[in-house]
Amino acid sequence: MKRTTRFKQLVLAPEILLLPGVQDALTARIAADAGFSAITCGGYATTATLLGAPDTSQLGMTEMADHYARICDAVDVPVFADADTGFGNVTNVRRTVRAYERAGVAGFFIEDQVYPKRCGHMPGKAVVPVEEMVAKLKAALDARQDPDLMIMARTDALAVNGLDDAIERGRLYREIGADMVFVEAPTSVEQMRRICAEIDAPCMANNVEGGSTPILPAAELQAIGYAVSVFPCATTYTITHAVGRLMRTLMETGSTDAARDGMLDFDAFNRFIGLPEQRKREADLQDFARSKAGGR
Known part of the structure; x- marks a missing residue:
């Protein structure tokens, strides 16, 4: 639809x-x-x-x-x-x-x-x-x-x-x-x-x-x-507030440790943003290309 x-x-x-x-x-x-x-x-x-x-x-x-x-x-x-x-x-x-x-x-x-x-x-x-x-x-x-x-x-x-x-x-x-x-x-x-x-x-x-x-x-x-x-506007207001807290924490402590409970980490964000699916698509296409090229 x-x-x-x-x-x-x-x-x-x-x-x-x-x-x-x-x-x-x-x-x-x-x-x-x-x-x-x-x-x-x-x-x-x-x-x-x-x-x-x-x-x-x-x-x-x-x-x-x-x-x-x-x-x-x-x-x-x-x-x-x-x-x-x-x-x-x-x-x-x-x-x-x-x-x-x-x-x-x-x-x-x-x-x-x-x-x-x-x-x-x-x-x-x-x-x-x-x-x-x-x-x-x-x-x-x-x-x-x-x-x-x-x-x-x-x-x-x-x-x-x-x-x-x-x-x-x-x-x-x-x-x-x-x-x-x-x-x-x-x-x-x-x-x-x-x-x-x-x-x-x-x-x-x-x-x-x-x-x-x-x-x-x-x-x-x-x-x-x-x-x-x-x-x-709620998303924009929330981001402004949350990132403001993060920046103040980083400025005051020199680290993000105190703010980690309010964020994703590297692996979690990559999963959310779709990196595993993207890598699978790439691998599938490479396998397809090899199978076609190898059969010539």
Whole structure:
């Protein structure tokens, strides 16, 4: 089954889809190994990983698409991606869709922030006129080659114009043809309930530790009406904390001994990353080649 088809089924299933956020191919493999049926990777984590910088539109479309291609190559599970504002006008949006499809993503979202955008839980956001976003969304929907590729429309209007405008935009984006709708950064459970009740579309809950939105367990979000729950930053925050502790230990003691209980060793990591399987493939191909060459 195509990964796009599988992802679509997961989104439309009665059970809420829990998507862990990853930041690169390695963390994607860790998430898949843990048993998640799909994963996501946003611009926040990608910018931190590739640039060591904040999520403020510093990465270009080709950098993002290349990053997603490496992640999709590393795992078999569907990958849900971040297309920011489409990286330009409607023409740029069409090119973004083609590049993301070639990368192998199972879906992505496009948002209505003014470029350069910023993380949805940062202050000072601005949104484009709704007509501009409608044109971009229609361009994205028309450009996709795979009808099962899930395209989600995101609005950041809640923090700018209020909840009523955000819901109105979400309903319009669904009418245009968005497969999913994402109203970013509600600040209360009451707002979350209105979003799910008043937008007739699969909606996504965005769980950012320390962000604007209450973080609820998946079961509670499902009861509210959400179809998807994502934790896009937890991996990045955990890595930053864990590696920070490791570096302080190494600096203070001159050794990693005191931190060994928080890490894998050489053999364990090689097993996890697939070195034995790679060596077996190499040996099998060498045996095949010798058998063919020896029979001539």
